[in-house]
Amino acid sequence: MIRSxxxxxxxxxxxxxAYAPCLRDESQYLRCPEQKxxxxxxxxLIYVPVLHxxxxxxxxxxxxxxxxxxxxxxxxxxxxxxxxxxxxxxVWDGVRVYQDGLPExxxxxxxxVVADVDSPxxxxxxxxxxxxxxxxxxEDPVLLQEEYELVKAxxxxxxxxxxxxxxxxxxxxxxxxxxxxxxxxxxxAGAAGVLFVGLQHNVARVLPADFEVAILRCARELLPAITAxxxxxxxxxGQSGRE
Numbered sequence: 001m002i003r004s005x006x007x008x009x010x011x012x013x014x015x016x017x018a019y020a021p022c023l024r025d026e027s028q029y030l031r032c033p034e035q036k037x038x039x040x041x042x043x044x045l046i047y048v049p050v051l052h053x054x055x056x057x058x059x060x061x062x063x064x065x066x067x068x069x070x071x072x073x074x075x076x077x078x079x080x081x082x083x084x085x086x087x088x089x090x091v092w093d094g095v096r097v098y099q100d101g102l103p104e105x106x107x108x109x110x111x112x113v114v115a116d117v118d119s120p121x122x123x124x125x126x127x128x129x130x131x132x133x134x135x136x137x138x139e140d141p142v143l144l145q146e147e148y149e150l151v152k153a154x155x156x157x158x159x160x161x162x163x164x165x166x167x168x169x170x171x172x173x174x175x176x177x178x179x180x181x182x183x184x185x186x187x188x189a190g191a192a193g194v195l196f197v198g199l200q201h202n203v204a205r206v207l208p209a210d211f212e213v214a215i216l217r218c219a220r221e222l223l224p225a226i227t228a229x230x231x232x233x234x235x236x237x238g239q240s241g242r243e
Contacts, residue, residue: 041189044212047204048196049219050100050121051077051226069233073226078120080218085124093132096187099125100175100197103144104137104182111135121196128194136186140178147171172200180206199227 051074099121102113114125114135129135150167153160179195180203187193189210197203204213 042210042212043187043189044192044214045183045187045204045207046192046194047213047215048081048194049215049223050196050198052119052121052198069229073229074120077218077222077226078124080222081216082120082124082127084216084218085128091132092128094191095128095133096183096191096193097125097128097133097135098138098179098183098193098195098197099135100139100179100195100201101144102135102138103141104139105141107137110137125196133194136182138179138182139175143171143175143178147175176201176203177206179203180208184208199223 102110114122114129125135150160150164150171154164179197179201183193183195183203184207195203204211207213
């Protein structure tokens, strides 16, 4: 999910229905992360795949699948994500939190964006911040601006959709690499972080080798069925909805 540079509109960034399959299920670690955070100089990253809600998208909510079943799936998913975070036995003070679509900017701008969005994703960001976590501006504003304009143009225009399709894979890779570099530059040796990122991203593949990446248990349990359902809906309706 990304905000426009003016901080008023959101647009989707999911273009495929598979979530990072390379990630290992480390749910036992997630419930007792203190056992691993201080092991050597390894850095740990909790990886949270994001299902976007209409509130995330703002004026581009029409690019999501139709509300109905999708809205129910989104609500159920975020209820489980929130419950899993609340059940973790850890202190969040000083943990760095990264969010796709949140531009690298002055801290006051980042804080304003986080406060402005009333979505399940951002409500969890605000809870983490209230527990002492540091929410970090994560993405390149130039790449975000480019994707925002491409998605905005492609919503109702076939030619624009073809332009976007031709650029999408490379743009996604550039965004993933920027996110990985941003995390690498701001997360110290032995420290812990959290990354909220759209389903089509695979930031884990471009992180340095000293990162231990753990996907949430609820994401591994729920997302395969959700993404299969969305794919079936698109096939039945002939639409290219984004998650």
